[in-house]
Amino acid sequence: MRCNLLSLAAASALVPHALAWGTVGHATVAYIATGLIKNETAAYCKKVLGDQSANVLASIASWADSYRYEAGGGFSTPFHWIDAIDNPPYSCDVDYDRDCTDAGCIVSAIMNYTTIQRVNIAAGTIEPDSLKFLVHFLGDIHQPLHDENYGAGGNNITVYVDGSKWNLHAAWDTAFITKITGGTNITTAKAFSTRLLASIQSPTGVYATASKKWFRSSLKDPKAAAMKWATETNNYVCTAVLPQGPLAIEGKELNGTYYQVAVPVVEEQMAKAGVRLAAWLDLLVTGSTPFLGCPSKRAVRAVPLVV
Template identity: 40%
Template sequence: MLLSAAAAASLLLPGVRAWGAMGHETVAYVATDFVAARTRDYFQDLLADTSADYLAAVASWADPYGHTEAGKFSSGFHYIDAQDSPPSSCGVDLARDCGEGGCITNRLLDADLESSERQMAAKVCTIALRIYLMVIHFLGDIGQPLHNENLEEGGNGIPVEYSGDETNLHHVWDSEIPESVSGGSSMLSARSWAASLTTGAYLFPFGPKRVHTIKSGIYESQAAGWVNELSLTDAQNIALGWATESNAYVCSTVFVGGVSAVEDQDLSGDYTTTAQPVVSLQMAKQGYRLAKWLDAIASAV
Protein backbone atom coordinates (compact mmCIF):
# COMPACT_ATOMS: atom_id res chain seq x y z
CA MET A 1 0.00 0.00 0.00
CA LEU A 2 1.43 3.38 -1.05
CA LEU A 3 1.09 6.70 0.73
CA SER A 4 -0.57 9.81 -0.62
CA ALA A 5 0.87 13.29 -0.08
CA ALA A 6 -1.64 13.75 2.74
CA ALA A 7 -0.46 10.57 4.40
CA ALA A 8 3.13 11.67 4.01
CA ALA A 9 2.27 14.81 5.97
CA SER A 10 1.29 12.57 8.89
CA LEU A 11 5.02 12.14 9.47
CA LEU A 12 4.69 15.01 11.93
CA LEU A 13 1.96 13.41 14.01
CA PRO A 14 2.80 12.17 17.54
CA GLY A 15 2.33 8.55 18.48
CA VAL A 16 3.28 5.69 20.75
CA ARG A 17 6.75 4.44 19.92
CA ALA A 18 8.06 0.96 20.56
CA TRP A 19 11.55 0.86 22.09
CA GLY A 20 10.85 4.57 22.50
CA ALA A 21 12.04 6.92 19.76
CA MET A 22 15.49 6.89 21.32
CA GLY A 23 15.71 3.10 21.10
CA HIS A 24 14.73 3.04 17.44
CA GLU A 25 17.20 5.81 16.72
CA THR A 26 19.93 3.81 18.46
CA VAL A 27 19.27 0.78 16.24
CA ALA A 28 19.38 3.07 13.20
CA TYR A 29 22.63 4.74 14.24
CA VAL A 30 24.27 1.36 14.79
CA ALA A 31 23.16 0.35 11.31
CA THR A 32 24.55 3.59 9.89
CA ASP A 33 28.00 2.61 11.09
CA PHE A 34 27.92 -0.78 9.32
CA VAL A 35 26.16 -0.28 5.99
CA ALA A 36 28.25 -0.44 2.83
CA ALA A 37 29.03 2.83 1.04
CA ARG A 38 26.71 1.86 -1.82
CA THR A 39 23.89 1.24 0.66
CA ARG A 40 24.47 4.57 2.36
CA ASP A 41 24.35 6.39 -0.97
CA TYR A 42 21.25 4.52 -2.09
CA PHE A 43 19.22 5.23 1.05
CA GLN A 44 20.43 8.80 1.43
CA ASP A 45 19.20 9.41 -2.11
CA LEU A 46 15.98 7.51 -1.47
CA LEU A 47 15.23 9.45 1.70
CA ALA A 48 16.56 12.77 0.35
CA ASP A 49 18.81 13.14 3.39
CA THR A 50 22.58 13.20 3.12
CA SER A 51 23.18 13.74 6.83
CA ALA A 52 24.49 11.14 9.26
CA ASP A 53 20.94 11.01 10.67
CA TYR A 54 19.33 9.69 7.48
CA LEU A 55 18.20 6.40 9.04
CA ALA A 56 17.63 7.62 12.59
CA ALA A 57 15.45 10.49 11.38
CA VAL A 58 12.84 8.06 10.00
CA ALA A 59 13.30 5.21 12.49
CA SER A 60 10.11 5.99 14.43
CA TRP A 61 7.93 7.19 11.58
CA ALA A 62 5.95 3.96 11.34
CA ASP A 63 4.48 4.47 14.82
CA PRO A 64 2.56 7.73 14.24
CA TYR A 65 1.69 6.57 10.73
CA GLY A 66 -0.11 3.57 12.23
CA HIS A 67 -2.43 5.98 14.05
CA THR A 68 -3.57 7.74 10.88
CA GLU A 69 -6.53 6.77 8.72
CA ALA A 70 -4.22 5.87 5.84
CA GLY A 71 -1.89 3.85 8.02
CA LYS A 72 -4.25 2.09 10.40
CA PHE A 73 -3.83 -1.12 8.38
CA SER A 74 -0.26 -1.30 9.71
CA SER A 75 -0.98 -0.66 13.40
CA GLY A 76 -0.88 -4.36 14.27
CA PHE A 77 2.30 -4.98 12.33
CA HIS A 78 4.66 -3.90 15.12
CA TYR A 79 4.42 -7.15 17.04
CA ILE A 80 3.58 -10.83 16.99
CA ASP A 81 1.34 -12.22 19.72
CA ALA A 82 3.15 -15.36 20.81
CA GLN A 83 0.54 -17.37 22.69
CA ASP A 84 3.01 -19.28 24.80
CA SER A 85 3.17 -19.73 28.57
CA PRO A 86 5.93 -17.67 30.18
CA PRO A 87 7.92 -18.15 32.28
CA SER A 88 7.62 -21.93 31.93
CA SER A 89 7.47 -22.02 28.13
CA CYS A 90 8.33 -19.48 25.42
CA GLY A 91 8.11 -19.83 21.65
CA VAL A 92 6.73 -18.33 18.44
CA ASP A 93 4.56 -20.21 15.97
CA LEU A 94 3.49 -18.37 12.81
CA ALA A 95 0.36 -20.44 12.21
CA ARG A 96 -0.75 -19.93 15.79
CA ASP A 97 0.45 -16.40 16.50
CA CYS A 98 0.19 -14.44 13.25
CA GLY A 99 -3.44 -13.53 12.56
CA GLU A 100 -5.26 -12.93 9.31
CA GLY A 101 -3.99 -9.35 9.20
CA GLY A 102 -0.45 -10.68 8.91
CA CYS A 103 2.86 -9.73 10.40
CA ILE A 104 5.24 -8.23 7.53
CA THR A 105 5.22 -7.16 3.85
CA ASN A 106 7.57 -5.05 1.78
CA ARG A 107 7.53 -2.80 -1.31
CA LEU A 108 11.19 -1.76 -1.38
CA LEU A 109 12.16 -4.34 -3.98
CA ASP A 110 9.32 -3.58 -6.41
CA ALA A 111 11.11 -2.31 -9.51
CA ASP A 112 7.94 -0.57 -10.71
CA LEU A 113 7.78 1.84 -7.80
CA GLU A 114 8.66 5.46 -8.43
CA SER A 115 11.37 7.04 -6.29
CA SER A 116 8.83 8.93 -4.16
CA GLU A 117 6.94 5.71 -3.51
CA ARG A 118 10.15 3.91 -2.57
CA GLN A 119 10.84 6.73 -0.13
CA MET A 120 7.53 6.14 1.61
CA ALA A 121 8.05 2.38 1.59
CA ALA A 122 11.43 2.80 3.24
CA LYS A 123 9.83 4.79 6.02
CA VAL A 124 7.02 2.35 6.69
CA CYS A 125 7.80 -1.23 5.83
CA THR A 126 4.52 -3.05 6.66
CA ILE A 127 4.29 -6.57 8.04
CA ALA A 128 2.44 -9.56 6.48
CA LEU A 129 2.29 -13.27 7.23
CA ARG A 130 4.30 -14.46 4.24
CA ILE A 131 7.10 -11.96 4.04
CA TYR A 132 9.23 -10.94 7.01
CA LEU A 133 11.21 -7.99 5.82
CA MET A 134 12.28 -5.79 8.68
CA VAL A 135 13.53 -2.44 7.49
CA ILE A 136 14.42 0.47 9.76
CA HIS A 137 11.49 0.45 12.20
CA PHE A 138 10.09 -3.06 12.32
CA LEU A 139 13.50 -4.67 12.47
CA GLY A 140 13.98 -2.66 15.66
CA ASP A 141 10.59 -3.72 16.99
CA ILE A 142 11.36 -7.40 16.64
CA GLY A 143 14.29 -7.02 19.03
CA GLN A 144 12.03 -5.92 21.91
CA PRO A 145 11.05 -9.12 23.77
CA LEU A 146 7.54 -7.93 24.61
CA HIS A 147 6.82 -7.20 20.95
CA ASN A 148 6.95 -10.96 20.56
CA GLU A 149 4.56 -11.88 23.35
CA ASN A 150 0.78 -12.07 23.83
CA LEU A 151 0.57 -12.24 27.64
CA GLU A 152 -1.35 -9.20 28.89
CA GLU A 153 -0.96 -7.55 25.48
CA GLY A 154 2.80 -7.80 25.60
CA GLY A 155 2.92 -6.51 29.16
CA ASN A 156 0.77 -3.45 28.47
CA GLY A 157 -1.83 -4.80 30.88
CA ILE A 158 0.61 -5.33 33.75
CA PRO A 159 0.81 -2.28 36.05
CA VAL A 160 4.22 -1.56 37.52
CA GLU A 161 6.12 1.37 38.98
CA TYR A 162 9.40 2.89 37.90
CA SER A 163 11.20 5.21 40.30
CA GLY A 164 7.88 5.73 42.03
CA ASP A 165 5.90 6.57 38.88
CA GLU A 166 3.02 4.39 37.72
CA THR A 167 3.44 2.82 34.28
CA ASN A 168 3.19 -0.64 32.69
CA LEU A 169 5.69 -3.39 32.01
CA HIS A 170 5.73 -2.90 28.24
CA HIS A 171 6.55 0.78 28.60
CA VAL A 172 9.39 0.00 30.99
CA TRP A 173 10.98 -2.23 28.36
CA ASP A 174 10.28 0.28 25.58
CA SER A 175 11.65 3.33 27.34
CA GLU A 176 12.76 3.32 30.97
CA ILE A 177 15.27 0.48 30.76
CA PRO A 178 16.85 1.67 27.47
CA GLU A 179 17.06 5.22 28.83
CA SER A 180 18.69 3.92 32.01
CA VAL A 181 21.50 2.62 29.79
CA SER A 182 21.81 5.53 27.36
CA GLY A 183 21.41 8.26 29.96
CA GLY A 184 18.51 10.03 28.25
CA SER A 185 15.74 10.04 25.66
CA SER A 186 17.15 12.40 23.04
CA MET A 187 18.64 11.74 19.63
CA LEU A 188 22.00 12.71 21.14
CA SER A 189 21.54 9.94 23.71
CA ALA A 190 20.81 7.50 20.87
CA ARG A 191 23.88 8.59 18.91
CA SER A 192 26.08 8.25 21.98
CA TRP A 193 24.71 4.83 22.88
CA ALA A 194 25.12 3.60 19.32
CA ALA A 195 28.72 4.82 19.31
CA SER A 196 29.39 2.97 22.55
CA LEU A 197 27.84 -0.22 21.18
CA THR A 198 29.81 0.09 17.96
CA THR A 199 33.28 1.22 19.04
CA GLY A 200 33.14 2.09 22.71
CA ALA A 201 33.41 5.80 21.89
CA TYR A 202 31.36 8.32 23.87
CA LEU A 203 29.96 11.57 22.56
CA PHE A 204 29.09 12.80 26.04
CA PRO A 205 29.70 11.49 29.58
CA PHE A 206 26.26 10.19 30.57
CA GLY A 207 26.34 6.78 28.93
CA PRO A 208 27.29 3.39 30.36
CA LYS A 209 30.85 3.16 31.62
CA ARG A 210 31.68 -0.24 30.23
CA VAL A 211 30.14 -2.04 27.28
CA HIS A 212 30.87 -4.74 24.77
CA THR A 213 31.19 -3.39 21.24
CA ILE A 214 30.54 -4.81 17.80
CA LYS A 215 34.08 -3.96 16.71
CA SER A 216 35.76 -5.56 19.68
CA GLY A 217 35.16 -8.04 22.48
CA ILE A 218 32.27 -10.47 22.81
CA TYR A 219 29.97 -8.71 20.35
CA GLU A 220 32.64 -8.83 17.67
CA SER A 221 32.87 -12.60 17.92
CA GLN A 222 29.08 -12.92 17.87
CA ALA A 223 28.20 -10.48 15.09
CA ALA A 224 28.67 -12.86 12.15
CA GLY A 225 26.20 -15.24 13.77
CA TRP A 226 23.60 -12.49 14.09
CA VAL A 227 23.23 -12.39 10.29
CA ASN A 228 23.99 -16.02 9.52
CA GLU A 229 22.48 -17.03 6.14
CA LEU A 230 20.65 -13.70 5.76
CA SER A 231 18.72 -13.74 2.50
CA LEU A 232 15.94 -11.59 1.09
CA THR A 233 14.39 -14.70 -0.44
CA ASP A 234 14.01 -16.38 2.95
CA ALA A 235 12.74 -13.36 4.88
CA GLN A 236 9.96 -15.18 6.70
CA ASN A 237 12.20 -17.84 8.23
CA ILE A 238 14.87 -15.31 9.13
CA ALA A 239 12.33 -13.10 10.87
CA LEU A 240 10.80 -16.07 12.64
CA GLY A 241 14.24 -16.94 14.01
CA TRP A 242 14.81 -13.40 15.22
CA ALA A 243 11.35 -13.21 16.80
CA THR A 244 11.89 -16.56 18.54
CA GLU A 245 15.25 -15.35 19.82
CA SER A 246 13.72 -12.19 21.29
CA ASN A 247 10.76 -14.09 22.68
CA ALA A 248 13.13 -16.35 24.66
CA TYR A 249 14.01 -13.36 26.85
CA VAL A 250 10.36 -13.20 27.91
CA CYS A 251 10.97 -16.38 29.91
CA SER A 252 14.60 -15.84 30.87
CA THR A 253 14.44 -12.15 31.84
CA VAL A 254 11.11 -10.34 31.50
CA PHE A 255 9.01 -12.81 33.51
CA VAL A 256 11.73 -14.91 35.09
CA GLY A 257 9.84 -14.91 38.40
CA GLY A 258 6.38 -14.92 36.85
CA VAL A 259 3.86 -12.10 36.53
CA SER A 260 3.57 -11.75 40.29
CA ALA A 261 7.27 -10.87 40.52
CA VAL A 262 6.76 -7.71 38.46
CA GLU A 263 3.14 -6.69 38.85
CA ASP A 264 2.75 -3.58 41.04
CA GLN A 265 6.48 -3.65 41.77
CA ASP A 266 9.01 -0.85 41.31
CA LEU A 267 11.32 -2.12 38.58
CA SER A 268 13.95 0.62 38.73
CA GLY A 269 16.36 -1.38 40.90
CA ASP A 270 17.65 -4.92 40.50
CA TYR A 271 15.16 -5.75 37.75
CA THR A 272 16.59 -3.00 35.56
CA THR A 273 20.16 -3.99 36.36
CA THR A 274 19.41 -7.53 35.18
CA ALA A 275 17.60 -6.33 32.04
CA GLN A 276 20.18 -3.77 30.90
CA PRO A 277 22.63 -6.25 29.28
CA VAL A 278 19.74 -7.86 27.36
CA VAL A 279 18.51 -4.51 26.06
CA SER A 280 22.03 -3.44 25.05
CA LEU A 281 22.62 -6.72 23.24
CA GLN A 282 19.31 -6.44 21.39
CA MET A 283 20.10 -2.88 20.29
CA ALA A 284 23.51 -3.91 18.97
CA LYS A 285 22.16 -7.03 17.33
CA GLN A 286 19.22 -5.40 15.57
CA GLY A 287 21.30 -2.44 14.43
CA TYR A 288 23.88 -4.74 12.86
CA ARG A 289 21.15 -6.85 11.29
CA LEU A 290 19.48 -3.75 9.89
CA ALA A 291 22.75 -2.72 8.25
CA LYS A 292 23.17 -6.08 6.55
CA TRP A 293 19.50 -6.20 5.54
CA LEU A 294 19.75 -2.79 3.94
CA ASP A 295 22.94 -3.92 2.19
CA ALA A 296 21.00 -6.82 0.71
CA ILE A 297 18.22 -4.52 -0.46
CA ALA A 298 20.63 -2.03 -2.03
CA SER A 299 22.40 -4.85 -3.83
CA ALA A 300 19.13 -6.20 -5.22
CA VAL A 301 17.76 -2.97 -6.72
Protein backbone atom coordinates in the same frame (compact mmCIF):
# COMPACT_ATOMS: atom_id res chain seq x y z
CA MET B 1 6.03 0.62 19.89
CA ARG B 2 3.03 -1.40 20.98
CA CYS B 3 0.96 1.07 23.01
CA ASN B 4 -2.36 2.75 22.44
CA LEU B 5 -2.77 6.52 22.48
CA LEU B 6 -3.86 6.53 26.10
CA SER B 7 -0.80 4.64 27.31
CA LEU B 8 1.46 6.92 25.26
CA ALA B 9 -0.08 9.96 26.88
CA ALA B 10 0.23 8.41 30.31
CA ALA B 11 3.88 7.58 29.77
CA SER B 12 4.58 11.11 28.60
CA ALA B 13 2.92 12.51 31.69
CA LEU B 14 4.98 10.27 33.94
CA VAL B 15 8.30 11.10 32.30
CA PRO B 16 8.44 14.71 31.05
CA HIS B 17 9.66 15.02 27.46
CA ALA B 18 10.07 11.24 27.13
CA LEU B 19 9.33 10.16 23.58
CA ALA B 20 9.63 6.46 24.22
CA TRP B 21 11.44 3.77 22.25
CA GLY B 22 10.81 5.69 19.08
CA THR B 23 13.20 8.48 19.97
CA VAL B 24 16.09 6.75 21.70
CA GLY B 25 15.66 3.04 20.97
CA HIS B 26 14.76 3.19 17.30
CA ALA B 27 17.19 6.01 16.60
CA THR B 28 19.97 4.08 18.33
CA VAL B 29 19.31 1.01 16.17
CA ALA B 30 19.28 3.22 13.07
CA TYR B 31 22.55 4.93 14.01
CA ILE B 32 24.21 1.55 14.57
CA ALA B 33 23.05 0.41 11.14
CA THR B 34 24.26 3.68 9.60
CA GLY B 35 27.69 3.04 11.06
CA LEU B 36 27.83 -0.44 9.52
CA ILE B 37 26.19 -0.24 6.08
CA LYS B 38 28.19 0.00 2.88
CA ASN B 39 28.64 3.36 1.18
CA GLU B 40 26.46 2.21 -1.72
CA THR B 41 23.67 1.29 0.69
CA ALA B 42 23.94 4.60 2.49
CA ALA B 43 23.77 6.47 -0.83
CA TYR B 44 20.66 4.51 -1.82
CA CYS B 45 18.91 5.28 1.48
CA LYS B 46 19.76 8.97 1.20
CA LYS B 47 18.37 9.08 -2.35
CA VAL B 48 15.14 7.27 -1.51
CA LEU B 49 14.52 9.20 1.70
CA GLY B 50 15.56 12.55 0.25
CA ASP B 51 18.03 13.22 3.04
CA GLN B 52 21.77 13.57 2.58
CA SER B 53 22.57 13.90 6.27
CA ALA B 54 24.24 11.41 8.58
CA ASN B 55 20.89 11.15 10.39
CA VAL B 56 19.13 9.73 7.34
CA LEU B 57 17.94 6.49 9.00
CA ALA B 58 17.62 7.83 12.53
CA SER B 59 15.36 10.66 11.39
CA ILE B 60 12.75 8.24 10.02
CA ALA B 61 13.27 5.35 12.45
CA SER B 62 10.11 6.08 14.46
CA TRP B 63 7.97 7.25 11.52
CA ALA B 64 5.90 4.06 11.58
CA ASP B 65 4.81 4.75 15.16
CA SER B 66 3.20 8.04 14.18
CA TYR B 67 1.97 6.89 10.77
CA ARG B 68 -0.30 4.26 12.33
CA TYR B 69 -2.37 7.08 13.87
CA GLU B 70 -2.63 9.10 10.68
CA ALA B 71 -5.56 8.94 8.29
CA GLY B 72 -5.11 5.82 6.20
CA GLY B 73 -2.32 4.46 8.40
CA GLY B 74 -4.37 2.33 10.77
CA PHE B 75 -3.87 -0.80 8.66
CA SER B 76 -0.24 -0.89 9.81
CA THR B 77 -0.99 -1.11 13.54
CA PRO B 78 -0.76 -4.94 13.83
CA PHE B 79 2.52 -4.90 11.91
CA HIS B 80 4.46 -3.75 15.00
CA TRP B 81 4.28 -7.09 16.81
CA ILE B 82 3.48 -10.77 16.69
CA ASP B 83 1.33 -12.09 19.56
CA ALA B 84 3.03 -15.28 20.69
CA ILE B 85 0.31 -17.23 22.50
CA ASP B 86 2.70 -19.10 24.77
CA ASN B 87 2.93 -19.55 28.53
CA PRO B 88 5.78 -17.58 30.11
CA PRO B 89 7.79 -18.31 32.15
CA TYR B 90 7.10 -22.02 31.59
CA SER B 91 7.28 -21.94 27.81
CA CYS B 92 8.14 -19.30 25.24
CA ASP B 93 7.72 -19.86 21.52
CA VAL B 94 6.46 -18.16 18.38
CA ASP B 95 4.34 -19.95 15.80
CA TYR B 96 3.54 -18.06 12.60
CA ASP B 97 0.30 -19.89 11.78
CA ARG B 98 -0.95 -19.55 15.35
CA ASP B 99 0.28 -16.07 16.19
CA CYS B 100 0.15 -13.98 13.01
CA THR B 101 -3.44 -12.82 12.53
CA ASP B 102 -5.34 -12.25 9.30
CA ALA B 103 -4.63 -8.53 9.76
CA GLY B 104 -0.91 -9.25 9.65
CA CYS B 105 1.98 -9.12 12.09
CA ILE B 106 5.58 -7.96 12.24
CA VAL B 107 6.83 -11.10 10.46
CA SER B 108 4.45 -10.72 7.52
CA ALA B 109 5.25 -6.99 7.40
CA ILE B 110 8.99 -7.64 7.12
CA MET B 111 8.23 -10.19 4.40
CA ASN B 112 6.03 -7.78 2.46
CA TYR B 113 8.17 -4.67 2.69
CA THR B 114 11.29 -6.62 1.83
CA THR B 115 9.56 -7.84 -1.32
CA ILE B 116 8.38 -4.32 -2.14
CA GLN B 117 11.89 -2.94 -1.69
CA ARG B 118 13.35 -5.62 -3.96
CA VAL B 119 10.84 -4.72 -6.66
CA ASN B 120 11.56 -1.01 -6.20
CA ILE B 121 15.31 -1.54 -6.50
CA ALA B 122 14.93 -3.70 -9.61
CA ALA B 123 12.63 -1.13 -11.22
CA GLY B 124 14.57 1.92 -10.08
CA THR B 125 11.47 3.18 -8.30
CA ILE B 126 11.78 5.80 -5.54
CA GLU B 127 9.28 4.83 -2.85
CA PRO B 128 10.29 5.69 0.73
CA ASP B 129 7.53 4.15 2.87
CA SER B 130 8.57 0.51 2.51
CA LEU B 131 12.13 1.45 3.52
CA LYS B 132 10.83 3.40 6.51
CA PHE B 133 8.75 0.41 7.61
CA LEU B 134 11.72 -1.96 7.37
CA VAL B 135 13.95 0.34 9.43
CA HIS B 136 11.29 0.48 12.13
CA PHE B 137 10.13 -3.13 12.17
CA LEU B 138 13.66 -4.56 12.36
CA GLY B 139 13.94 -2.53 15.54
CA ASP B 140 10.57 -3.59 16.96
CA ILE B 141 11.10 -7.30 16.40
CA HIS B 142 14.10 -7.23 18.75
CA GLN B 143 12.11 -5.96 21.75
CA PRO B 144 10.88 -9.06 23.65
CA LEU B 145 7.39 -7.73 24.35
CA HIS B 146 6.80 -7.08 20.65
CA ASP B 147 6.93 -10.86 20.27
CA GLU B 148 4.59 -11.75 23.13
CA ASN B 149 0.84 -11.91 23.70
CA TYR B 150 0.70 -12.17 27.51
CA GLY B 151 -0.90 -9.11 29.07
CA ALA B 152 -1.23 -7.46 25.64
CA GLY B 153 2.53 -7.57 25.26
CA GLY B 154 2.99 -6.38 28.83
CA ASN B 155 0.76 -3.32 28.43
CA ASN B 156 -1.65 -4.65 31.06
CA ILE B 157 1.02 -5.30 33.70
CA THR B 158 1.68 -2.35 36.04
CA VAL B 159 5.21 -1.85 37.37
CA TYR B 160 7.37 0.92 38.80
CA VAL B 161 10.77 2.18 37.72
CA ASP B 162 12.51 4.55 40.11
CA GLY B 163 9.16 5.26 41.73
CA SER B 164 7.33 6.14 38.50
CA LYS B 165 4.38 4.06 37.33
CA TRP B 166 4.70 2.28 33.98
CA ASN B 167 3.22 -0.66 32.19
CA LEU B 168 5.74 -3.43 31.62
CA HIS B 169 5.90 -2.87 27.87
CA ALA B 170 6.69 0.82 28.31
CA ALA B 171 9.26 -0.02 30.98
CA TRP B 172 11.19 -2.09 28.44
CA ASP B 173 10.50 0.33 25.58
CA THR B 174 11.31 3.52 27.44
CA ALA B 175 12.06 3.56 31.15
CA PHE B 176 15.01 1.17 31.07
CA ILE B 177 16.58 2.89 28.07
CA THR B 178 16.17 6.29 29.71
CA LYS B 179 17.74 4.94 32.89
CA ILE B 180 20.64 3.35 30.97
CA THR B 181 21.39 6.41 28.83
CA GLY B 182 20.30 9.25 31.09
CA GLY B 183 18.47 10.99 28.24
CA THR B 184 15.40 10.93 26.01
CA ASN B 185 16.37 12.59 22.72
CA ILE B 186 18.17 11.85 19.48
CA THR B 187 21.46 13.23 20.86
CA THR B 188 21.24 10.58 23.57
CA ALA B 189 20.63 7.94 20.90
CA LYS B 190 23.72 9.06 18.97
CA ALA B 191 25.92 8.71 22.05
CA PHE B 192 24.37 5.36 22.97
CA SER B 193 24.87 4.02 19.46
CA THR B 194 28.50 5.11 19.48
CA ARG B 195 29.10 3.03 22.60
CA LEU B 196 27.30 -0.01 21.19
CA LEU B 197 29.08 0.33 17.84
CA ALA B 198 32.42 0.26 19.64
CA SER B 199 31.30 -2.92 21.39
CA ILE B 200 30.70 -4.46 17.94
CA GLN B 201 33.63 -3.08 15.97
CA SER B 202 36.44 -2.98 18.51
CA PRO B 203 38.54 -6.19 18.60
CA THR B 204 38.09 -6.18 22.38
CA GLY B 205 34.43 -5.13 22.29
CA VAL B 206 31.80 -7.05 24.22
CA TYR B 207 30.09 -8.11 20.98
CA ALA B 208 33.18 -8.38 18.76
CA THR B 209 32.96 -12.15 18.48
CA ALA B 210 29.25 -12.75 18.97
CA SER B 211 28.19 -10.15 16.39
CA LYS B 212 29.85 -12.14 13.61
CA LYS B 213 27.21 -14.83 14.17
CA TRP B 214 24.18 -12.57 14.51
CA PHE B 215 23.27 -12.59 10.83
CA ARG B 216 22.85 -15.87 8.98
CA SER B 217 19.81 -15.01 6.87
CA SER B 218 18.89 -14.67 3.22
CA LEU B 219 16.56 -12.51 1.17
CA LYS B 220 15.35 -15.73 -0.41
CA ASP B 221 13.34 -16.46 2.72
CA PRO B 222 12.49 -13.28 4.67
CA LYS B 223 9.83 -15.17 6.62
CA ALA B 224 12.43 -17.57 8.01
CA ALA B 225 14.73 -14.68 8.88
CA ALA B 226 12.01 -12.72 10.68
CA MET B 227 10.77 -15.82 12.50
CA LYS B 228 14.30 -16.59 13.66
CA TRP B 229 14.64 -13.07 15.09
CA ALA B 230 11.19 -13.15 16.69
CA THR B 231 11.73 -16.57 18.25
CA GLU B 232 15.14 -15.67 19.62
CA THR B 233 13.78 -12.43 21.07
CA ASN B 234 10.67 -14.07 22.49
CA ASN B 235 12.89 -16.42 24.52
CA TYR B 236 13.86 -13.45 26.67
CA VAL B 237 10.26 -13.18 27.88
CA CYS B 238 10.88 -16.37 29.87
CA THR B 239 14.44 -15.62 30.96
CA ALA B 240 14.46 -11.85 31.57
CA VAL B 241 11.02 -10.23 31.22
CA LEU B 242 8.81 -12.64 33.19
CA PRO B 243 11.34 -15.08 34.71
CA GLN B 244 9.12 -15.73 37.75
CA GLY B 245 5.78 -14.94 36.17
CA PRO B 246 3.71 -11.75 36.16
CA LEU B 247 2.67 -11.91 39.81
CA ALA B 248 6.30 -11.54 40.86
CA ILE B 249 6.49 -8.05 39.29
CA GLU B 250 2.89 -6.77 39.18
CA GLY B 251 2.83 -3.48 41.09
CA LYS B 252 6.49 -3.88 42.05
CA GLU B 253 9.57 -1.71 41.63
CA LEU B 254 11.80 -3.12 38.87
CA ASN B 255 15.18 -2.50 40.40
CA GLY B 256 17.97 -4.62 41.82
CA THR B 257 18.38 -8.03 40.19
CA TYR B 258 15.55 -7.56 37.68
CA TYR B 259 17.04 -4.37 36.26
CA GLN B 260 20.57 -5.79 36.31
CA VAL B 261 19.37 -8.73 34.18
CA ALA B 262 17.37 -6.45 31.87
CA VAL B 263 20.17 -4.02 31.01
CA PRO B 264 22.45 -6.41 29.08
CA VAL B 265 19.41 -7.82 27.26
CA VAL B 266 18.26 -4.36 26.18
CA GLU B 267 21.74 -3.37 25.03
CA GLU B 268 22.48 -6.60 23.17
CA GLN B 269 19.08 -6.64 21.46
CA MET B 270 19.59 -3.11 20.21
CA ALA B 271 23.06 -4.00 18.97
CA LYS B 272 21.65 -7.08 17.22
CA ALA B 273 18.89 -5.02 15.63
CA GLY B 274 21.44 -2.55 14.28
CA VAL B 275 23.65 -5.29 12.84
CA ARG B 276 20.73 -7.11 11.27
CA LEU B 277 19.21 -3.93 9.85
CA ALA B 278 22.55 -3.02 8.26
CA ALA B 279 22.99 -6.51 6.83
CA TRP B 280 19.40 -6.62 5.51
CA LEU B 281 19.76 -3.26 3.79
CA ASP B 282 23.15 -4.22 2.35
CA LEU B 283 21.67 -7.41 0.90
CA LEU B 284 18.78 -5.47 -0.63
CA VAL B 285 20.94 -2.79 -2.20
CA THR B 286 24.24 -4.51 -3.01
CA GLY B 287 23.50 -8.23 -2.86
CA SER B 288 26.09 -8.94 -0.16
CA THR B 289 26.95 -8.09 3.42
CA PRO B 290 30.12 -8.49 5.49
CA PHE B 291 28.03 -10.11 8.21
CA LEU B 292 26.97 -12.95 5.91
CA GLY B 293 30.32 -13.37 4.28
CA CYS B 294 28.97 -14.34 0.86
CA PRO B 295 26.94 -12.75 -1.92
CA SER B 296 23.20 -13.08 -2.21
CA LYS B 297 21.48 -13.34 -5.58
CA ARG B 298 19.18 -10.42 -6.13
CA ALA B 299 16.90 -11.82 -8.81
CA VAL B 300 13.41 -10.55 -8.07
CA ARG B 301 10.59 -12.98 -8.44
CA ALA B 302 6.89 -12.16 -8.47
CA VAL B 303 6.12 -12.88 -4.82
CA PRO B 304 2.53 -12.32 -3.65
CA LEU B 305 2.13 -10.00 -0.70
CA VAL B 306 0.84 -11.63 2.46
CA VAL B 307 -0.75 -10.54 5.71
